[in-house]
Amino acid sequence: MNTGDFRNRMLAQKASAKINQLSQDMGNVRIMHVCGTHEDTISRFGIRSLLPDNVEIVSGPGCPVCVTTTKEVDEAIFLAKKGITVTTFGDMLKVPGSNGSLADIKAQGYDVRVVYSITDSIKLAENNPSREVVHLAIGFETTAPSTASAVMDSPKNFSALSCHRLIPPAMEFLLNDAGIQSSAKVDGFIDPGHVSVIIGVEPYESLSSRYKIPQVISGFEPLDVLFGVLRLLEMIKDADYSVVNNYPRVVKYNGNPKAKHILNEVFETIDVKWRGFPLIPKSGLEIRDEFACHDARKKFVISVESDEVSTGCRCSDILKGIIYPMECPLFKTKCTPENPVGPCMVSSEGACMIAYKYKKII
Amino acid sequence: MCLAVPSKVLEINGKEAVVDFGGVKRSVRMDLVDSKVGDYVIVHAGYAIQTMDEEDAMESLRYWKELLECQDDLEE
Ligand code: SF4
Numbered sequence: 001m002n003t004g005d006f007r008n009r010m011l012a013q014k015a016s017a018k019i020n021q022l023s024q025d026m027g028n029v030r031i032m033h034v035c036g037t038h039e040d041t042i043s044r045f046g047i048r049s050l051l052p053d054n055v056e057i058v059s060g061p062g063c064p065v066c067v068t069t070t071k072e073v074d075e076a077i078f079l080a081k082k083g084i085t086v087t088t089f090g091d092m093l094k095v096p097g098s099n100g101s102l103a104d105i106k107a108q109g110y111d112v113r114v115v116y117s118i119t120d121s122i123k124l125a126e127n128n129p130s131r132e133v134v135h136l137a138i139g140f141e142t143t144a145p146s147t148a149s150a151v152m153d154s155p156k157n158f159s160a161l162s163c164h165r166l167i168p169p170a171m172e173f174l175l176n177d178a179g180i181q182s183s184a185k186v187d188g189f190i191d192p193g194h195v196s197v198i199i200g201v202e203p204y205e206s207l208s209s210r211y212k213i214p215q216v217i218s219g220f221e222p223l224d225v226l227f228g229v230l231r232l233l234e235m236i237k238d239a240d241y242s243v244v245n246n247y248p249r250v251v252k253y254n255g256n257p258k259a260k261h262i263l264n265e266v267f268e269t270i271d272v273k274w275r276g277f278p279l280i281p282k283s284g285l286e287i288r289d290e291f292a293c294h295d296a297r298k299k300f301v302i303s304v305e306s307d308e309v310s311t312g313c314r315c316s317d318i319l320k321g322i323i324y325p326m327e328c329p330l331f332k333t334k335c336t337p338e339n340p341v342g343p344c345m346v347s348s349e350g351a352c353m354i355a356y357k358y359k360k361i362i
Numbered sequence: 363m364c365l366a367v368p369s370k371v372l373e374i375n376g377k378e379a380v381v382d383f384g385g386v387k388r389s390v391r392m393d394l395v396d397s398k399v400g401d402y403v404i405v406h407a408g409y410a411i412q413t414m415d416e417e418d419a420m421e422s423l424r425y426w427k428e429l430l431e432c433q434d435d436l437e438e
Contacts, residue, residue, distance in 0.1 A: 037363050089407070142406050145411070220364060250414050348363050
């Protein structure tokens with residue numbers, strides 16, 4: 001199949017012309033996406049430059065590495081310092097904890113390894129039966145089923161440190177927050193394509209009806225995003241507060257039932273803090289007691305005292321769509337991918353890193 | 363990061379499959395899908411998470427093209 005069709009320049013230009021025409025008699029429109037890959041597409045293809053001045057796309061809390069808390073990084077560091085092998089995805093390595101990062105302690109000789117998939121971590125545990133292996137498991141609904149599947153079928157010496165989080169509760173937090181609603185109100189959401197592959201359309205529908213907010217589920221090609229914007233403008237104009245699935249080639253109404261079943265079997269939802277956010281109700285996934293032997297927090301006594309160190313980093317405003325990266329005084333001056341001050345400059349899905357990489361974002 | 367481009371399933375051995383991702387062969391887990399050899403799958407963190415529906419993919423493009431042609435007609 002030729003996915004190049006979804007990058008067709010002529011169609012993109014026509015879509016942009018239609019967006020411009022449609023928005024002429026509209027006030028300011030703020031569209032939020034909640035996915036680092038959407039931010040990458042938008043910045044890489046210069047989609048903001050195709051939009052009229054009164055239509056903006058801001059990025060929300062859609063970068064899993066960025067919303068992982070200092071405490072969770074500290075927990076992984078604590079385990080590694082106890083002589084346990086800690087595995088995680090590459091982007092997590094440089095994220096600062098209260099006192100250094102996993103990369104720092106790796107440099108000191110502790111056993112921290114980067115894996116591409118949790119299956120690599122399981123293999124490591126199988127090949128080293130005398131070692132304890134803990135996977136620092138981050139990610140949203142897209143990644144959590146792989147952790148669930150691994151937990152169900154893993155050796156005794158493997159456990160997961162679950163830092164998985166759920167997207168719809170974070171969207172609801174933003175819709176409920178009086179400050180954000182008054183200063184940075186969101187008029188429509190571009191919903192994350194691959195989170196939606198798992199959860200389907202239904203979880204967003206109640207948000208649309210309760211908060212009168214239109215949403216479009218979109219894929220990651222430039223045309224997916226442009227048509228998402230176009231559709232949202234039409235919906236805003238028509239006061240159509242529903243959810244449109246613009247990514248039916250992989251998103252089904254019920255999502256992926258097999259993945260949802262495994263998720264539910266292994267995890268229960270709990271209230272958790274997100275970096276830059278307070279506690280968000282029912283937004284985290286904890287491993288159920290039946291699988292306690294594969295839950296690093298139940299298997300080991302982890303004791304950390306985490307401080308949110310004040311660095312001047314504005315990630316918390318970036319993750320709420322309140323400011324753009326270049327509005328942070330540290331952007332490109334004190335904070336660069338080589339010397340990141342905050343996680344949004346560490347992760348390939350972080351808005352600051354993406355803005356740095358593609359130079360301009362509007 | 364999400365991989366937007368689908369991978370083609372080349373062979374399946376139990377819960378593992380070999381897929382072609384843009385010309386590179388990769389091994390992925392099939393625990394979360396019921397895909398067959400020849401299907402295109404979306405892969406995330408080493409797991410296939412969905413089979414891509416080619417008919418739906420073509421349908422979206424057709425629909426978008428129609429929407430824009432219609433726009434031209436209106437302008438004429
Ligand atoms: S530029 Fe750096 S310091 Fe500023 S918000 Fe982004 S990550 Fe934080």
